[in-house]
Every structure is written in structure tokens, then in C-alpha cells.
Amino acid sequence: xxxxxxxxxxxxxxxxxxxxxxxxxxxxxxxxxxxxxxxxxxxxxxxxxxxxxxxxxxxxxxxxxxxxxxxxxxxxxxxxxxxxxxxxxxx
Numbered sequence: 001x002x003x004x005x006x007x008x009x010x011x012x013x014x015x016x017x018x019x020x021x022x023x024x025x026x027x028x029x030x031x032x033x034x035x036x037x038x039x040x041x042x043x044x045x046x047x048x049x050x051x052x053x054x055x056x057x058x059x060x061x062x063x064x065x066x067x068x069x070x071x072x073x074x075x076x077x078x079x080x081x082x083x084x085x086x087x088x089x090x091x
Contacts, residue, residue, distance in 0.1 A: 001088055003081035010042035010054070012078045013063050016071035023066045024059045025051040037075055 005011050013020060014036035021030045026049055039045055047053040072078045 001084065003085060004077065005081075006037045006075065006077035007040065008042050009060070010046060010063075011036055011039070012072045012075050013067055014039060014042050014045060015073075015075035015078060016067040016069075019068035019071050020063055020066055024054075024062055032071070032074070037077065 014033055017030050017032035020026050021028050026046075030049060033039060033045070036042070043054050046059075069082065073082065
């Protein structure tokens with residue numbers, strides 16, 4: 001089974017941005033954009049909100065461990081992938 005994020009993995013972070021407040025220097029009042037999957041440069045969006053530019057090897061594991069799945073479900077690709085994985089595991 002292969003599950004891919006729409007555009008880039010970090011798009012899922014944008015969907016769950018509220019849960020990443022204070023993580024890796026993100027502001028404590030961070031809010032998810034209204035349509036995260038319409039943003040072409042999720043890494044750039046994150047970098048603009050951080051004190052240092054987003055660095056995949058450094059920031060991605062920490063953000064992955066912190067973001068809330070429930071909020072990420074706002075992303076159509078995350079929601080679809082999560083449901084497919086759940087169905088796969090339950091069969």
C-alpha cells in the first residue's frame with residue numbers, strides 16, 4: 001500500500017497547523033490556512049512562520065510526532081489515506 005500526500009508531505013502539517021503551535025519555533029497563535037491543499041509550497045509556508053527555515057531532516061520527524069490526526073483529516077489526501085490504511089488493517 002502506498003499513501004501519498006497531495007503536492008508534498010508538509011501539506012498535512014498545514015492542515016493540522018493549530019496542533020503544531022510552539023513546535024520547532026512555530027508561533028503560539030499559528031492557524032491553519034483555509035485551504036491547505038491549494039498552497040503549492042508548504043515548506044515555504046512553514047519556513048515563513050519559523051525563526052529558522054524549515055529543514056526536512058531536522059523538523060519533519062518532530063512535526064510528524066506532534067501533529068494531530070484529527071486536524072489533518074481536513075486534508076483530503078490525508079483523510080483518504082488514513083481511511084484506506086484503517087480499512088487495510090481491519091481486513
